[in-house]
Amino acid sequence: xxxxxxxxxxxxxLLETVKEAHSLCAGIWVKVGARNExxxxxxxxxxxEHMFFKGTExxxxxxxxxxxxxxxxELNALTSSEYTLFYIKVLDEYIGKAVxxxxxxxxxxxxxxxxxxxxxxxxxxxxKMVEDTPSDYVHELFSxxxxxxxxxxxPVLGRSGTIExxxxxxxxxxxxxxxxxxxxxxxxxxxxxxxxxxxxxxSGLGKLRxxxxxxxxxxPEFKSGLNVISKDLSETHICLGVRGLPYxxxxxxxxxxxxxxxxxxYSSRLFQKVREKRGLVYxxxxxxxxxxxxxxxxxxxxxxxxxxxxxxxxxxxxxRNLSNTITDEELKxxxxxxxxxxxxxxxxxSNKMTNIAKQEIYYGRYYSPExxxxxxxxxxxxxxxxxxxxxxxxESFALTVYGPVxxxxxxxxxxxxx
Numbered sequence: 266x267x268x269x270x271x272x273x274x275x276x277x278x279l280l281e282t283v284k285e286a287h288s289l290c291a292g293i294w295v296k297v298g299a300r301n302e303x304x305x306x307x308x309x310x311x312x313x314e315h316m317f318f319k320g321t322e323x324x325x326x327x328x329x330x331x332x333x334x335x336x337x338x339e340l341n342a343l344t345s346s347e348y349t350l351f352y353i354k355v356l357d358e359y360i361g362k363a364v365x366x367x368x369x370x371x372x373x374x375x376x377x378x379x380x381x382x383x384x385x386x387x388x389x390x391x392x393k394m395v396e397d398t399p400s401d402y403v404h405e406l407f408s409x410x411x412x413x414x415x416x417x418x419x420p421v422l423g424r425s426g427t428i429e430x431x432x433x434x435x436x437x438x439x440x441x442x443x444x445x446x447x448x449x450x451x452x453x454x455x456x457x458x459x460x461x462x463x464x465x466x467x468s469g470l471g472k473l474r475x476x477x478x479x480x481x482x483x484x485p486e487f488k489s490g491l492n493v494i495s496k497d498l499s500e501t502h503i504c505l506g507v508r509g510l511p512y513x514x515x516x517x518x519x520x521x522x523x524x525x526x527x528x529x530x531y532s533s534r535l536f537q538k539v540r541e542k543r544g545l546v547y548x549x550x551x552x553x554x555x556x557x558x559x560x561x562x563x564x565x566x567x568x569x570x571x572x573x574x575x576x577x578x579x580x581x582x583x584x585r586n587l588s589n590t591i592t593d594e595e596l597k598x599x600x601x602x603x604x605x606x607x608x609x610x611x612x613x614x615s616n617k618m619t620n621i622a623k624q625e626i627y628y629g630r631y632y633s634p635e636x637x638x639x640x641x642x643x644x645x646x647x648x649x650x651x652x653x654x655x656x657x658x659x660e661s662f663a664l665t666v667y668g669p670v671x672x673x674x675x676x677x678x679x680x681x682x683x
Contacts, residue, residue, distance in 0.1 A: 266281070266282070267279060267280065267281045267621050267631045267633075268280045268281075268459065269625070269631070270459075270463055272446075272451075272463070272466055272467050272470060272471035273467050273471040273472070274446045274470075274471055274472065274473055274474065275446060275447075276446045276449050276450065276451060276466075276470060276471065276473070277450045277451070277625060278450070278451045278452065278453070278462075278463060278466060279450065279451070279452040279453070279621040279622055279625050279631070280452075280453055280454075280459050280462065280463075281452075281453070281454040281455075281617055281618075281621050282454075282455075282456065282457065282459065283454060283455050283456060283614060283617065284456055285456075286357070286455045286456045286614055287356060287357055287456060288354060288355060288356050288357055288455050288456065288614055289354070289355065289357050289360060289363075289453055289454065289455025289456055289457045289614055290352060290353070290354040290453065290454055290455055290613075290614040290615040290617070290618040291352060291353055291363065291364060291367060291451070291452070291453040291462070291618070292350055292351065292352035292353075292451065292452050292453070292618050292619070292622060293350070293351045293352070293367065293368075293371050293449065293450075293451050293470065294348055294349070294350050294449065294450045294451070294452065294622050294626065295348060295349045295350075295443060295444055295448055295449055296347065296348055296443075296448045296449075296450075296626060297310055297347075297348065297349055297439075297443035297444075297448060298310050298344055298345045298346045298347045298348050298349060298421065299311070299344070299345070299346045299417075299419045299420065299421045299423075300346045300347060300416045300417045300419065300556075301347075301443065302419060304414060304415050304419065304427075305427060305430075306427060306431075306435065306439070307419045307420070307423045307424055307427045308388070308420070308421075308422055308423010308424060308427050308428050308431075309423070309427075309431060309435060309436070309439050310344050310349055310421075310439070310443075311344040311349075311388070311421050311422055311423060312384065312385075312388060312423065312428060312431055312436070313349075313436050313439055313440070314342045314343070314344045314349050314351075315342075315384050315387070315388065316374065316376050316380065316381065316384060316436060317342065317351065317370050317371065317374045318340075318342070318370060318374075319374065319375075319376065319377060319380040319384070320374065320375055320377060320380070321369050321370060321373040321374050321375060322373045322375060323369060323373065324369065324370075326380070329366070329370065332362075332366060333353075333366070336355055336356070336359045336362060336363060336366075337355070337356060337359075338353055338354060338355035338356075338359065338363060338366075339353065339354040339355075340352075340353045340366065340367070340370075341353075344421050345421060346417055346419075346421060346556065347556060347557060348626065350619075350622075351367060351370065351371055352367070352615070352618065353366065353367045354614065354615050357455060357456040357457060360457050360461070360462065360465070361461075361465060364462065364465040364466065364469075365465065365469070368465075368466070368469035368470050369469070371470070372469055372470065372473065376433055376436050376437070378433050381431065381432075381433055381436070385428055385429060385431070388422060388423070388428055389425050389428065389429075391422055392420075392422050392423070392424070392425060392428075395422065399496070399498055399500065399502045399567075399667060399668070400502060400548065400565070400567055402502075402667070403502040403503070403504050403565070403665060403667040404504060404565070405420050406492070406494055406504075406665050406667055407492075407504035407506070407563065407663070407665040408420075408561075410488065410490075410492040410663055410665045411487060411488055411506070411561060411663045412485050412486075412487070412488070413485070413486070413488065416482070416485050417485050417556060417559075418485075440475075441475065441477075442477065443477055444475060444477060445473075445475040445476050445477015446473055446474075446475065446477070447476075447477050448477045449470075449473075450622060450625055450626065451466055451470060452618050452619075452621050452622035452625070453618060454614045454615075454617035454618040454621065455614040455617075455618075484558045484559055485558070485559055487507075487508040487559070487561075487661075487663070488663060489507075489660060489661050489662055489663045490663060490664075491663075491664045491665075491666075491672075491675060492663075492664070492665045492666070493665075493666045493670060493671065493672045493674075493675060494665070494666070494667045495668075495669070495670060495671055496667060496668055496669065497669055498667070498668045498669055499669075500567045500568065500569065500668060501567070501568055501569065501570045501573045501666060501667070501668035501669065501670055502565070502566075502567050502666070502667045502668055503564075503565065503566045503567070503568070503573065503576065503577060503580075503664070503665070503666055503667075504563055504564070504565055504663075504664070504665045505563060505564050505566075505577065505580055505581070505584075505662060505663070505664045505665075506561055506562055506563025506564065506662070506663055507561075507562050507563075507584070507656050507657055507658075507661045507662055507663070508559065508560065508561065508562070508656070508661065509553050509554065509555065509559070509560025509561045509562035509563075509656070510553070510555060510560040510562075511555055511556060511557060511558050511559055511560055512555040512556065512557060512560075512627035512628070513557075513627055513628060514555075514560075516648070516652050517555070518603070518637070518640050518641050518644055519644050519648050519649050519652045520553055520560075520562070520652065521553065521599075521603050521641075522596060522599040522600065522603060522641070522644060522649055523562075523587065523591075523599075523649055523652055523653055523656075524551050524552065524553045524562065525599035525602050525603060526587070526591060526595045526596070526599050526649075527551045527564070527583060527584065527587065528549065528550050528551025528552075528564055529550060529551055529552065529602075530602055532598060532602075533550075533551070534583050535549050535550070535551060535564065535566075535579070535580060535583060536549060536550070538579060538583070539566065539576060539579055539580070543575075543579075545568055545569075545572040545575060545576050546566050546567060546568045546572070546576060547567065548565070548566065548567050549564070549565065549566040549567075549576070550564070550565055551563065551564045551565075552564075552565070555627075557627060562656060564580050564584075566580065570668065570669055570670060570674075573666070573670065573674075573675075574675075577664070577675075581662070584653075584657050584662075585657055587650070587653040587657065588650045588651070588653040588654035588657070589650070591646065591649055591650055591653070592646075593646055596644075596646050596649060600641055600642065600644075603641055604638055604641060607634060607637060607638070608634065611634060
């Protein structure tokens with residue numbers, strides 16, 4: 266059972282008690298990420314996330330690390346295109362200490378200037394690590410190709426040039442603009458007493474008073490076409506996709522099933538045809554990335570340059586022909602896969618916490634696993650085929666190729682160069 270309550274400053278708190286657990290996971294979510302940043306401040310959400318752990322008015326950075334380990338806890342944070350999350354996972358007996366530590370970091374961090382300069386070097390190394398991992402970096406290049414230079418096209422880590430220019434005033438301004446109660450939610454899943462947990466939050470987070478900015482902006486334009494980035498690599502990395510669906514779409518479960526049939530899992534069409542039967546790749550998979558107002562349905566593959574055309578041809582053919590060829594057997598297998606993934610994922614308190622928080626952010630309500638399973642089971646073959654037909658059109662594909670190739674190597678794919 267999931268309960269929603271409001272703190273004294275109207276921050277919503279999602280609560281899911283799991284009595285059989287011996288731990289809990291608590292998170293504070295801020296509805297701001299890379300897509301909300303100005304291009305000259307790209308990376309500031311992620312940079313700020315790191316800086317929250319560099320000391321508070323009561324604790325040093327080393328003290329935070331020592332206290333976390335002494336509780337046997339996991340204290341961490343992450344940044345995406347649309348939100349920033351701070352969370353702690355801990356044994357249930359330490360709930361008071363854990364929530365106090367989490368809220369102290371969130372509310373009382375001091376952001377020392379000396380730590381800011383050190384963190385610039387650390388994040389620059391993180392950026393280099395991604396750029397040195399082509400199978401990761403191609404997704405960043407693909408997002409830029411699809412969404413453009415700003416908004417969803419911006420990398421979460423930012424760019425070295427923008428990061429070097431960050432000042433302490435920039436961080437404080439970002440907090441003032443985005444870290445108001447209207448942009449924050451809290452969530453907890455595990456073994457805890459609800460009134461006790463809410464009391465701990467109200468004594469700190471519930472006293473936050475800050476206006477904060479409201480989200481705005483138009484739906485980003487999806488840009489189809491071809492983008493080739495030449496690089497001396499041993500493998501050619503490919504991202505091929507079309508516009509997908511936003512989080513709140515009524516067709517979201519049909520989308521999950523369609524993606525499972527195409528390339529999510531060992532029995533999927535692409536894995537079987539491209540890897541198992543033809544041996545053209547080690548890694549190939551499809552994925553669907555949803556955002557609050559749009560989405561992306563894409564395929565990644567890493568292959569030798571000599572196999573590139575064949576891999577792209579097979580992928581295009583599969584996506585274009587899905588609406589006419591999906592079978593009842595494939596749909597039933599995808600349903601079983603989706604239901605299994607859902608139940609298995611919700612075995613951990615951290616995944617449960619993430620689930621209830623993201624449902625509040627994107628749906629404004631909670632759907633139980635039983636409701637989700639009923640919705641999945643109600644999907645028909647006709648609805649999945651119809652969705653496939655609506656998503657895939659001849660002119661709608663975006664293709665990014667990264668590796669030892671040139672534009673001329675792909676000139677016969679019938680896709681306009683960008």
